[in-house]
Amino acid sequence: NAGVTQTPKFRILKIGQSMTLQCAQDMNHNYMYWYRQDPGMGLKLIYYSVGAGITDKGEVPNGYNVSRSTTEDFPLRLELAAPSQTSVYFCASSGQEQAFFGQGTRLTVV
């Protein structure tokens, strides 16, 4: 049982480049989330989805986009990377109760 799988684990981007962070879950969960974690700031919700075809903004959506074409996948897109997007990104999925997290993607924008 893989749970929530995120790729890549590490990435360095140059300012202005774009990339997609991949997230897949095999638990048939409807809810999926993207969070970013910065030191001392906890986890901030970027986007979430309540099912295939339905997405909504969280607390810090600017500079990001998401799509949810299937129940399993919830990719996060950065179109024009900025230094402020240097962070650790976590994808999560949840059923009726707790969320399950991926191992994270450490992104550095230089």
Next chain:
Amino acid sequence: AQSVTQLGSHVSVSEGALVLLRCNYSSSVPPYLFWYVQYPNQGLQLLLKYTTGATLVKGINGFEAEFKKSETSFHLTKPSAHMSDAAEYFCAVRYGGSQGNLIFGKGTKLSVKP
């Protein structure tokens, strides 16, 4: 806005001492409540949860938490700290039951001194 507050960004205890990490939530309607632990360079792992029923919940690694509605609190405790407990701990709430989003506190980093 609905929120969750963790008192103390850093807590340091001696090995064998009581661990107490504090969490308060903002709603008068009891949410689902969770404690997660994060070890360095890893994702978050569920320690314990409260949804309904018994207000004292036991989790993994000897941790437990008590839901106190009158105090809107869900503090995490462990009677005797172990070196391996050193990690960051996050309280999270889910308002709206199974339909709500997860909101996290800012985390408390626990250090354990030998």
